[in-house]
Amino acid sequence: MAFKIIASQCTQCGACEFECPSGAIKFKGENYVIDPDKCTECKGVSDTQQCATVCPVPKTCIPA
Ligand code: SF4
Numbered sequence: 660m661a662f663k664i665i666a667s668q669c670t671q672c673g674a675c676e677f678e679c680p681s682g683a684i685k686f687k688g689e690n691y692v693i694d695p696d697k698c699t700e701c702k703g704v705s706d707t708q709q710c711a712t713v714c715p716v717p718k719t720c721i722p723a
Pocket residue numbers: 661662678679680681682683684693697698699700701708709710711720
């Protein structure tokens with residue numbers, strides 16, 4: 660499993676990119692995207708998904 664970013668809701672603030680412990684979030688093309696091959700859902704690092712925690716827009720970083 661991995662998380663994904665709902666691009667239509669993302670303000671492109673960039674906060675999630677720096678909080679992701681897996682380096683899974685990058686700005687690609689016109690949107691921030693989560694690489695599903697790199698996303699670990701923060702397992703072993705945190706009980707909560709860091710991207711969802713820091714994102715200022717509710718329900719924008721969600722399970723894919
Ligand atoms: S759930 Fe964790 S590992 Fe996955 S993209 Fe979000 S911050 Fe990165």
